[in-house]
Amino acid sequence: MTAKRLTAKGEATRRRIVVAAAQLMYERGVTEVTLDDVRAAAGVSGSQIYHYFADKQALLMAVIDHQTQAVMDLQAGHLDRLDTMAGLRAWRDALVEHQRRLQCRGGCPIGSIGSDVAEHNPQARLAVASGYLRWEAAIRSGLTAMHRRGHLAGDPDDLALALLTALQGGLLMTQIHRNVRPLEVALDAMLEHVAALSR
Amino acid sequence: MTAKRLTAKGEATRRRIVVAAAQLMYERGVTEVTLDDVRAAAGVSGSQIYHYFADKQALLMAVIDHQTQAVMDLQAGHLDRLDTMAGLRAWRDALVEHQRRLQCRGGCPIGSIGSDVAEHNPQARLAVASGYLRWEAAIRSGLTAMHRRGHLAGDPDDLALALLTALQGGLLMTQIHRNVRPLEVALDAMLEHVAALSR
DNA sequence: CCAAAAATGGGTTGTCCAGTCCAAAATCGG
């Protein structure tokens, strides 16, 4: 993929481009960002982007990877504690609080890209799907532990997917309505469902 | 809004343009559709679109209205029967079956537009939000009836929003993964939650 | 210290597309 050898400086420049592109695409949506916007925001000049990326598609793929990692990093402290109701509720609170801080703008960094590209960019769609699978696996890991311990009836695989799905819906509705209530209500309903299955 | 007087023929042409635009935007995403694509698909020529719409934004607003109505029409048979668990389950089955028929393409006609425009088109975002409110009201109406009858504990307003939100997440995840399982699992979890609160 | 490789700057190009214009044809209202 990256046949080119990169020096430390080159690596840093490449990274600045990806971070700037990710931020802009998150704020404005993939299609509303031009390579010139990215160029300006990253503080690089002219041909720099094409020196590090074959085309806009290659940059987009790097952005998806970067956002997936960013999402995992942001929740790292919570994702490995999803094996108790208390841990699940703390995660829920953190997600809601985060959206509140962002004034309900942007939605999910992965999902908003996914929705933008789903119907005309199969490669990007698959990258987004794979990002979701990582996220889902992290949630499943907590619920599976709960289940093994005998603290959870019901299929932890289904519950993990249902939780992530409700979260995605909550982020979308919250973004559209500019109000955290859909996210709160959807997560609370799903957590009550989990609680009803736990002992 | 539409100050212009339209003859029957003009009305028909206007409608062909909106329908064609809605279909294309659903298949490819709002930003991937050019006015020339719409022109060709609607079988109209040159200045026609600008004769009936001030600009692309005005056409988009008409498309959002049209899609909201189409979503409501498509579910009309189910939405007024959401006052029993059987009715809710029939609705769930119809939604899943519909996605299966579409091979999980396109997602939600309203939500996919919403996600595309949320961060850079406040007017369109508000129109989408208002479409969601209509949809939510229809669901709420069923659950409220159930509640009044004493067949449902828990807040019907919250449950309606949670259901619609889970549905939106399910449609998004199903679109990205090209698989109906997320939609099934999310709706089933939410319906089990409702069932647990009903008697 | 020196060649080779990598990084940078900025100009250029070809295409696509939203929006405009004007004139011709069809339709309507009286």
Add this chain to the structure above:
DNA sequence: CCGATTTTGGACTGGACAACCCATTTTTGG
């Protein structure tokens, strides 16, 4: 049936943007 209004056709424009190119500077490795 006739003047007014609406509908249609198609050409044109101006700007934006992805992608390309080449010359210059900086960095690397031996």
